[in-house]
Every structure is written in structure tokens, then in C-alpha cells.
Amino acid sequence: MRDGPAGVQLLAIARACLLEEVLPNVPPAQIYAVRMIANAMAIAARELAADPGEEAVRERIISLYRQAGLMVPDASQRLGEIERMFAADIRAGWFDSHEAALTAFLEWQVDQRLALANPKLRRPGRDPGDDRGDDRG
Amino acid sequence: MDDSAKRRLTAWVGEKLGEPVAIRAIERLSGGAIQENWGLTLVHGDGREAQLVLRRDAAATIASSRSRAEEFSLLESAQRQGIAVPAPIALCTDATILGGPFFLMRRVAGIADPRLLVRDDSLIPDRPGFGAALGAELARIHAIRPPMPDLSFLGPPDPDPAMARIRTQRRNLDRLAAPQPAIEYVLRRLERDRPRPAAITLIHGDYRMGNILVADGRIAAVLDWEFADWGDPDEDLGWFTARCWRFGREDREAGGVAAREDFYRGYEQISGRKVALERVPYWEAMAAIRWAIIALQQGERCRTEEKPGLEAALSGRMAPQLVQEAMARIAAIAHA
16 A cells, blocks of 8 residues: 555646746746646546546446447457447448447547546536446446 | 768758859757758858758658658649649759758748647638638649659559548558457448548648748748648548547637638639538548557657657547547538
8 A cells, every 4th residue: 555645646646736837937938838737637647537437438348239239349358349340341341331329438538538638628417427327327 | 961061961962053052050940850950050152041852761661651752743743733832942952962852942931830820810810811811822722633754653542542541541540559349340430431532632631730831911921731632622621620630629610720611712713612611521521530540650650669758648548539530520521
């Protein structure tokens, strides 16, 4: 066990110091760089705190294969391998006639990534509190 | 650039211009991850000074970009067509001078920083007129049509430029470490819904703020011709108006600097061709996907770089918003 504070907290404290104490005294030419640093720290903190939710993604992809009547990928593979096959099958057109279910999943997945990378840009109607319930379903 | 390189360069320029010259100052200019730009002050025998830019490949060259020799020919063709470009002066393919090919062009004064140009109205006092000029300039580029003997290095035009673009994007995706199902979906839709090309013309390939130099509220030069090719002119129109190239001014749909209507008005006046509004979402979706893949490539490259830059490190994290944008534009195609 590490001594406190945890990495996420440490990042938050450092970021607050950067924005509140350092930024006001930074020459104009460096403001953009400081804002980028603060943004990088915020992304890293959100990613550290996030539940990877790998199981949920795996299940949802497999269920898309079932709905499309396609041969279901071996669920014991690494998620990266399943996603690679999934990407290739989308490219080959195997999901063309199941577009509604496919886009619902992809929009959800993009939104999950946006929640980490840039939460301000999430589309309205996506309450951050909904995430967990949604992906365990 | 060390002293012996400077000496070789000075001798080469003198020989090329047929008169003794001196190079007074030479400095690396900002920008250009793919190409290096150097500003230099040339002093002629009679004491006249000229401001030039030397452009050469950076250490890490992206394979898909044009060679310096090709870019030089493109500048010459564009200049003949009356397009605002930095005047090309001389090309050197002899690697013994600077270790690789380079060319010289006239240095044009102006501002290219899109963040300033979207924000500061004093830099562009007449935004409707500027928007129309941006459209008009693009129409002049699109007036260059195959075949063109000077541009024979572009090869024969592909009759299906949208599909050619999709193939390139898929090749780029295959080189990324992580699979991208959402991008694959957008590309699949772009494959199924691809339009017949409006025409086959020269396209700039990266026509956006950032590559437009502005002085006195006007276009001083169109820069960075390294992605030019034969293609569908609608692709350049979509690249310019794509949401991802508005630099925070979403309401000004033409590059963050002008209204979409003004941009199209200028384009239509010069090209004599009505902009096909129903094709706009298609090429804006393509633009977002192209940019998403570039962002992912930049993000991945950081992992192998010794001292990765923060901006490049963060760019991979821009991909989700670009994919979201592409999916929204794809949905608009269905309702078009």
C-alpha cells in the first residue's frame, strides 16, 4: 500500500496549484502550454479513476454478433482481439443490415471515451450518472 | 544548419541566380512537423535584400506527402493559374548541398495562426468579403484540371476519388495498434454512400485556416501543397467547413472565420458551379475521420519518440470528439 494521497488525488492537487497559483503569473506566450498541461493532467486523472468496463464491452459486442446472426467470437479471447475481429467485420459489411443496433453500441462507446477525453463535449441526454447502469445491462 | 552547410547553400544560390550573393540571417521558422521551414535573408551583389523561405523535409517524413520537387512544381502551376502562393524561386535535388532536396520560395508576410484569425476582427475587418475570397481562391485551384504535363507526377486521376480516399484511410488504420470499430463503421458508410465525383480537378488536400496566410484582411498566400492531388473538388469544400477546423468558433461555419454562405458565394462566382449542399455532410464526415486518424497516428507516434511533445501526446485524445462529429454527419447523409 502506498502512502496517501492516491495518484488521482495527487494529480488533482497538482493541477489546482498549476491553475490557481502558477497560471496567473505565466507570461502570455506560455499560457497555452500551461492549459495543455492542466488538460493532460485532467485526462490522466479521469482515466486512472475509470472502471475499464471491459466485460461490458465484450458482452455487448458478442450480443451484436448474435443479433446479426453471425458466428459469435470466442469470448475467452482478449478484448483487443475481439475488437479487432469486430472492426474487420464492420469493414467487410457483415453488420450492414443491423445498423441501428451497431450505431447504438458505437455511439455509447465513443461517448465513454469522450467522458474521459473531453466530458464537456458529451451530447446532451447523456447523464454521466447513467454510465454504469447502462454498461452492466 | 552549420557553417559549412551555409557556405554550400550560399554558393548554390549564387550559381542558380547567376550572381554572387550572401546569406545574412538564417533561422528556423515555427510550424511544420513534416517539413522544416527556414527563413533567410539573401543579400544580392548590389546590396538589395530579399526575404526567402527554404523548405526541406524534416527528419521524420510521412510517406504520403509529396516530395519537395513535386511541391515546387505544384507551386509553379498554382502561380501560373493566378493563385496566391509564395513565388517559387529555385529547386535543389542535389543531396550534397543540404543532405536532401529543398527549394526556395519568396517569404510572404502575414498571419497564419487560426486562433488569432478567428478571434481578432481587426485582422479580418470584412469577414463576408474574406469568406467569399476564400471560396474564390479554392475555385481557382479547382480550375486546374487533368491532364497537365507539368503535374504528370500526380499520375492518372482515380475515377472514384472517394473510394481511393477510403482505401488510404483503411491502410492508415491497419497500421495503428488499437482497432477502431466506430471509425470502421463511418468508413463503411462512406463506402456505401459515396457520390459520383462532381468533377475531377486538382484538390489542395489541406485547405483550411492554418494554411492560409492573411495580411491586411486579405489572403496573402495559400500554403502547404504537400497533400495536393487529383480528386473530387467537393472534398476540399467539406474539409474547409468541417466542424473540426473552426478553432472554437463553431458559429462561423467556414473555417471559424466566415459564414458558410459567403464562402460558397465566392466559390460559385469563380467556378460557375453551384455547391451541391446534399454532398456537404458526406465530405465533412470524411474530413472528421481523416483528422481522427491523423490524431491517433500522432498520439501513437509519441510512444516511440524520445521526447514527445505535449500537443502531439494529447492529440490522440481528440479522436473521440472527431468520431462523434463524423457519426453525426453520417446521420445527416441518411436524411439528405
